[in-house]
Amino acid sequence: MIDRSMELTKNISFRLATMDDIHNLHYIESRSFSAPWPEEAFYNDIAHNRFASYVFIEVDDVQAGYCGVWIILDEAHITNIVILPEFRGRKLGEKLLCKMMCLAKDAGAKTMTLEVRVSNHIAKSLYKKLGFQEGGIRRGYYSDNKEDALVMWVNL
Numbered sequence: 001m002i003d004r005s006m007e008l009t010k011n012i013s014f015r016l017a018t019m020d021d022i023h024n025l026h027y028i029e030s031r032s033f034s035a036p037w038p039e040e041a042f043y044n045d046i047a048h049n050r051f052a053s054y055v056f057i058e059v060d061d062v063q064a065g066y067c068g069v070w071i072i073l074d075e076a077h078i079t080n081i082v083i084l085p086e087f088r089g090r091k092l093g094e095k096l097l098c099k100m101m102c103l104a105k106d107a108g109a110k111t112m113t114l115e116v117r118v119s120n121h122i123a124k125s126l127y128k129k130l131g132f133q134e135g136g137i138r139r140g141y142y143s144d145n146k147e148d149a150l151v152m153w154v155n156l
Contacts, residue, residue, distance in 0.1 A: 012092070014099050017054035017066065019046055024063055025054060032082045035144035045079075052079070055103070057096040064092055067100045069112075076104035076156070078114035094126055101130070105156040112156055115141060115149035127152050 017025060022042045029036040045052035051070045056063045065083035069076050078100065083093045104112055115138060116123050132152040141149035 011060045013058045015056045025066055028066055028082050031084055057092055067096050069100055071104055071107050071109050074110040076109035076112040109156055111153055113153045115151055118148045118150050
């Protein structure tokens with residue numbers, strides 16, 4: 001049997017987002033989350049936050065998702081990781097997070113943290129696969145439905 005998911009993701013690349021990409025970041029965000037960040041949030045991070053970086057994962061030159069990270073001293077914090085619905089199920093989230101872990105480590109980060117909805121079992125499974133451990137709960141963290149967030153972390 002031929003694995004078509006891999007066939008569809010042969011030409012994968014990564015690219016740092018720039019000011020020109022703010023609309024595309026917001027578009028991907030809006031297609032993926034019930035309470036998306038406004039474009040202004042991306043603008044402020046890219047224009048003014050020296051700790052923030054956003055990286056796209058591209059499939060055949062199409063932006064399939066992105067990951068945002070803040071690297072402060074020796075800690076990296078994933079702000080968002082998003083794959084467009086039509087690109088899910090192809091291990092792109094795993095590839096993107098692995099790339100971000102390498103970039104953070106190369107930048108001097110020793111640990112990485114993130115928050116994930118307690119109900120997001122697929123994401124939690126991926127994070128555990130990549131070595132993330134459960135660290136605690138942020139009660140009512142998500143503004144759309146007041147769902148709790150599970151804090152996870154990994155040593156890089």
